[in-house]
Amino acid sequence: MAAAVGATMTLTERIADGPSGFTGVDATPEWAAEIKRLARERNATILAHNYQLPEIQDIADHVGDSLALSRIAAEAPEDTIVFCGVHFMAETAKILSPDKTVLIPDQRAGCSLADSITAEELRAWKAEYPDALVVSYVNTTAAVKALTDICCTSSNAVDVVASIDPDREVLFLPDQFLGAHVKRVTGRENMHIWMGECHVHAGINGDELNEQARTHPDAELFVHPECGCATSALYLAGAGEFPADRVHILSTGGMIDAAKAAKSNQVLVATEVGMLHQLRKAAPGIDFQPVNDRASCQYMKMITPAALLRCLVENRDEVHVDPETAALARNSVQRMIAIGNPGGGE
Ligand code: SF4
16 A cells, blocks of 8 residues: 655555555554444444454454354344454354455464365365264364364364264364364264364463463463363363362353453463453453463464554455355354354354
8 A cells, every 4th residue: 555755644544564464553542533433434343353462352342252253243233244353263254144244354364273174185084084074173264164064162062072973983173182172071982183283272382381380379270272281281180280170171252251250369371362351351350371471373463453444444355255165164153053052162
């Protein structure tokens, strides 16, 4: 976008496009007023995932986890949904709201976990196990969801797998840590797990968790099941090294509810650091500390104040899912919603 020179540049003229996203605009009161004005003018609602930058969470009409936001999108009276999150989440909103315009402020905001399996790879895996049922975590592309029998969230993954005939083989994808958690809890042997991972969650490892648990013996532990440390957390609890009633394996939405019910003054949080902003707002009297303060998702952080402004000014980037793929993907998402407590996904 062309930029004028000097102090008289408008907010829009300050937007710059760089290798890691749109920059050049700060979250000032002027910016906030302009975002609100443009959203009203476009009849748009702004949704923000829990891992977004604090200033994006604060300007949004709704903040939450991926599935809760997609459901809000489907029920919103506005015709345009601005989804501040990563691309597969905006696709899920489009799948559930095919008649609405869904915009993402920067379509380059991907997800290393969703990218760890393509539709072609899933087709080949299914060919190896033609009688198996496919269970996919919601962090997948629309094309992968369309080849899936039942989607799941971290909250209902165990219930989804347990609902399948025990003699039927299961292909579970894409997250190996969530898969290992489900396999351990269900005790199911005929479950094959795709070895995908989220680079952010995999970076929160057991050694760090052990060290934090040792140095904060009175704290509660909130662990997202995609974390490399989820196994360590369960091990510590199982071995009696950390009281089991203080270890909570939770989706991001479940963490907010658990924060309000926490009994300790301090909570160690093992997930992306953006989560701390909503937790501190939900329970201001509790000291929330990250297990790994470097666990920041660069894709989530591509949704900057500049990107959101550009989105509302230029009406882009629009998210498209072809109707046939969307219909198949919708079936697998709706089967997920019907089983157990689906919670909210990532
Ligand atoms: S934190 Fe991981 S799973 Fe979540 S959007 Fe980023 S890369 Fe994907």
